[in-house]
Amino acid sequence: MPTLLELQRDMCAGLIEREVGSIALSFADGVGADRLEIYRNTIVSGLTKALRLAFPAVERLVGGEFFEGTADAFTAEYPPRAAYLDQYGAEFPDFLSRFPPSLSYLADVARLEWAINCALHAPDEAPLELSQLAALAPEDQCCISFRAHPSVGLVRSDFPVDGIWRAVLSGDDQAMAALDLAAGPVFLLVERGEAGFEVTRMKKSEWEFVEALCRGEPLLSAIDPAADFDPSSLLAEHLAHGRFVAFALDASDVKASPRIAGG
Amino acid sequence: MSPTAKQASLIPAKAGIGLRFQHHQSVIDTQPDVAWMEVHTENYMGGGTALRYLDVIRREVPISLHGVGLSLGSAEGLNPAHLERIRQVAERIEPGLMSEHVAWSVVDGVYLADLLPLPMTEEALDVVCRHVDQMQSYLRRRILVENPSTYVTFRHSTIPEWEFMTAVAARTGCGILCDVNNIYVSTQNHGWDLSAYLAGLPPAAIGEIHLAGHAVRQLPDGRTLRIDDHASSVIPEVWALYQEALARFGPVPTLIEWDNNVPPLDTLLKEARQAECLIAAADNKEAAHADAA
Numbered sequence: 001m002p003t004l005l006e007l008q009r010d011m012c013a014g015l016i017e018r019e020v021g022s023i024a025l026s027f028a029d030g031v032g033a034d035r036l037e038i039y040r041n042t043i044v045s046g047l048t049k050a051l052r053l054a055f056p057a058v059e060r061l062v063g064g065e066f067f068e069g070t071a072d073a074f075t076a077e078y079p080p081r082a083a084y085l086d087q088y089g090a091e092f093p094d095f096l097s098r099f100p101p102s103l104s105y106l107a108d109v110a111r112l113e114w115a116i117n118c119a120l121h122a123p124d125e126a127p128l129e130l131s132q133l134a135a136l137a138p139e140d141q142c143c144i145s146f147r148a149h150p151s152v153g154l155v156r157s158d159f160p161v162d163g164i165w166r167a168v169l170s171g172d173d174q175a176m177a178a179l180d181l182a183a184g185p186v187f188l189l190v191e192r193g194e195a196g197f198e199v200t201r202m203k204k205s206e207w208e209f210v211e212a213l214c215r216g217e218p219l220l221s222a223i224d225p226a227a228d229f230d231p232s233s234l235l236a237e238h239l240a241h242g243r244f245v246a247f248a249l250d251a252s253d254v255k256a257s258p259r260i261a262g263g
Numbered sequence: 264m265s266p267t268a269k270q271a272s273l274i275p276a277k278a279g280i281g282l283r284f285q286h287h288q289s290v291i292d293t294q295p296d297v298a299w300m301e302v303h304t305e306n307y308m309g310g311g312t313a314l315r316y317l318d319v320i321r322r323e324v325p326i327s328l329h330g331v332g333l334s335l336g337s338a339e340g341l342n343p344a345h346l347e348r349i350r351q352v353a354e355r356i357e358p359g360l361m362s363e364h365v366a367w368s369v370v371d372g373v374y375l376a377d378l379l380p381l382p383m384t385e386e387a388l389d390v391v392c393r394h395v396d397q398m399q400s401y402l403r404r405r406i407l408v409e410n411p412s413t414y415v416t417f418r419h420s421t422i423p424e425w426e427f428m429t430a431v432a433a434r435t436g437c438g439i440l441c442d443v444n445n446i447y448v449s450t451q452n453h454g455w456d457l458s459a460y461l462a463g464l465p466p467a468a469i470g471e472i473h474l475a476g477h478a479v480r481q482l483p484d485g486r487t488l489r490i491d492d493h494a495s496s497v498i499p500e501v502w503a504l505y506q507e508a509l510a511r512f513g514p515v516p517t518l519i520e521w522d523n524n525v526p527p528l529d530t531l532l533k534e535a536r537q538a539e540c541l542i543a544a545a546d547n548k549e550a551a552h553a554d555a556a
Contacts, residue, residue: 001419004386005338008370008379015375026382028416034483035415038490039377046376080374083332083345084308121309151310192311 002026015040016079047075050085051092054117057168058096058110061103070099086121089114105159105181109168112161112199115153115190119197122151127242140249142220146213147246151192154211158185162199191243206234213244274299274325274359274471276514278538280531281521282326287316289528294323297535299359301327301518307356308348317356327360327471327518328353332374335394335408336367336381346401353402360471360516362407362440363398365391365428380413383420383427395435407438407470412445412477412491416453424449425463438470441512443505444497444520448477448489461507469512474505474538475520494523497534505538509545517542 002010010023014036024033048071052059059067074095080088093110127149133141155161160179167176187207189200202210205227212222213235223231238244277298282290284306300320307314317326333345353361366378381387391408399406410428422430432439441464450457476495480488497505497519509515519534 003338004336004382004384004390005370007382007417008338008367011379012370012373012375016373026417026419028418028420031415032484035488038414038488039375039379042377043375080376081372083334083342083368083374083376084305084348085376086309120311122311124310124314196312 011036015043016076044072044075047071047080047085047088050088051075054089055092055110055113057113057165058106060168060171061106061109070096073099086117089117105157105161105164108155108157108159108161109165111157112155112165112188112190115155115188116197116199118153119151119190119192122149122192125149125245128239128244128246130236130239133239133247143218143249144247145216145218145250146244147216147248148214149191149243149245151190151197152214152243153190154207154214155188155190156185156207157188160186162186162188162201165199189243191241193241203229205229209234210238210243213238274327274516276516277542278517278519278535279327280519280528280535281329282317282320283522283525284313285525286528286531287313287320290320290324291316293528295528295532297324297532298539299325299327299516301329301360301520304328304330304349304352304361305332307352314355321356325359326356327362327516328356328358330361330363331378332368333363333394333398334367334369334374335363335391335398336365336379336387337369337394338367338390339370339372341394341397342369346398349398350402360407361402361404362409362471363395364409364411365431366411378411380411380415380417382417383422383424384417385421388422388427388430391431392434395431395437399435399437405437407440408432409440409442409473410445410449412442412448412489414452414488414490423459423463424455425460429463429465429468432465432468437468439464439468440471440473441469441508441515442473442475443508444473444475444477444501445491447501447504448491451487451489457504458507461504461511464511466512469508469515472505472508472512472515472517473520474501474517474534475522477501492523493520496530497537502537502541506541506545509541510548513549514542514546 007026010026014020014023020033020036048068051071074092078091093107093114096110097107159181160183163179167179187202187204189202189210191198205224206229209222209231275298279299279301280297282300282302302317307317330349333341333349364378365381367381368375368377368379395408408431410424428439431437446460449455450460474497475493476497478490478492478494480490482488517538519531519538521531
């Protein structure tokens with residue numbers, strides 16, 4: 001007679017790896033191993049639904065059938081580690097890049113969609129006010145590090161993935177055809193605003209500045225002296241958008257934003 | 264509808280509906296006449312829109328939090344991070360009831376996204392009771408646990424499911440969320456005695472009833488299996504069993520659950536009204552008995 005832990009491991013092997021031999025021995029007489037398929041279907045369809053909600057443009061790009069097949073393979077290799085499925089699918093973009101036949105920009109579209117999904121479900125946090133910084137001594141101001149709002153995500157891609165994503169979701173074939181895939185990299189900031197999520201295209205230098213701040217770099221080292229923008233007005237703009245929630249004089253006191261995607 | 268916040272948070276012995284995302288806006292727009300609503304705790308663990316809708320809706324309607332992911336039956340113990348997420352949702356939503364399942368979903372840290380069946384053994388009973396104790400003391404409140412719908416049984420099970428449920432309630436002081444559809448599905452699937460199941464449950468512990476639709480599937484070996492998919496109306500046999508349950512348990516908060524192929528809000532409200540009528544009828548019968556005695 002298996003212990004409860006043994007039985008649960010047997011069941012997991014049957015459900016995830018389709019190794020049904022051990023668990024079938026525990027089933028009562030007359031209960032075939034094929035009954036496991038009912039549970040397996042529920043699990044895979046639930047997880048596929050979660051992926052479909054997070055990656056709608058990817059699904060349109062590859063088609064429903066291919067998406068389901070990919071989701072099936074993905075869920076077997078990366079079953080969720082938390083019972084909170086809004087956070088399920090972080091590894092899906094990298095997984096897609098390994099899966100033939102692959103559109104060159106597919107994984108980057110997925111990275112953008114993952115950033116959007118995270119923005120939608122990130123916890124609420126009160127933004128940092130500009131006035132909170134005003135109390136700092138001037139010599140301290142350049143040493144501070146920030147913590148990004150949990151909804152903020154940064155995506156860099158060699159393809160115009162924001163344009164692809166919009167065209168695909170609105171079913172706009174003309175817009176899709178008009179895109180120049182070789183126009184050079186795009187630098188995007190994703191966040192949750194008052195009216196839902198927003199995707200903003202930025203200049204490379206401005207994106208690198210906010211990316212450094214989101215990583216927890218002290219303000220002074222985030223500023224490129226040769227930058228073609230005014231860092232203080234850009235910082236004020238980020239604060240006005242509620243993109244940072246805390247600051248500290250010691251970089252190790254603020255936790256960096258976990259989501260910076262792209263290569 | 265909400266004289267004080269405290270009263271508003273209590274779940275009355277009336278019919279309620281499961282609140283799903285596609286109905287958030289129409290619930291706010293139409294303010295339907297329904298006594299309470301239940302949501303899946305796991306759907307409100309992030310920030311953003313979903314939680315904001317619920318913040319608004321709960322000002323008008325008492326909310327019950329129904330968890331589907333804590334995995335009370337996991338041999339390896341509860342995930343403390345998940346328990347804390349549940350606590351945070353409860354702190355914000357101030358639910359009238361909180362519930363979970365006699366089932367498991369997690370092994371070796373992997374979340375198998377379904378309510379999986381437990382062997383009905385003394386070991387599993389100890390595990391579930393320990394985790395119900397842990398959940399109740401962490402949340403500082405009584406919870407309800409729901410009887411499962413199952414498609415397999417285990418060779419080494421020794422305890423009838425209704426006795427298992429009764430023992431969990433007796434040992435931990437928790438209540439029972441009696442899912443009448445699940446009783447019907449499991450008894451039909453395993454050839455158990457329907458009335459014995461209901462008669463085996465302790466009326467005083469029943470804190471809520473669930474009603475839902477299920478699917479019927481023909482297996483390759485010619486046998487029929489009922490699948491608890493919450494994707495259709497409650498069938499007449501389950502309504503009949505519900506009446507039997509009300510006769511035994513008295514008026515109990517009753518939820519119409521519909522999770523897949525979710526119909527328009529009106530369809531849910533219509534089923535809730537049907538349950539409401541049966542609750543009222545059972546209540547009258549009880550009152551008549553009391554008068555006669």
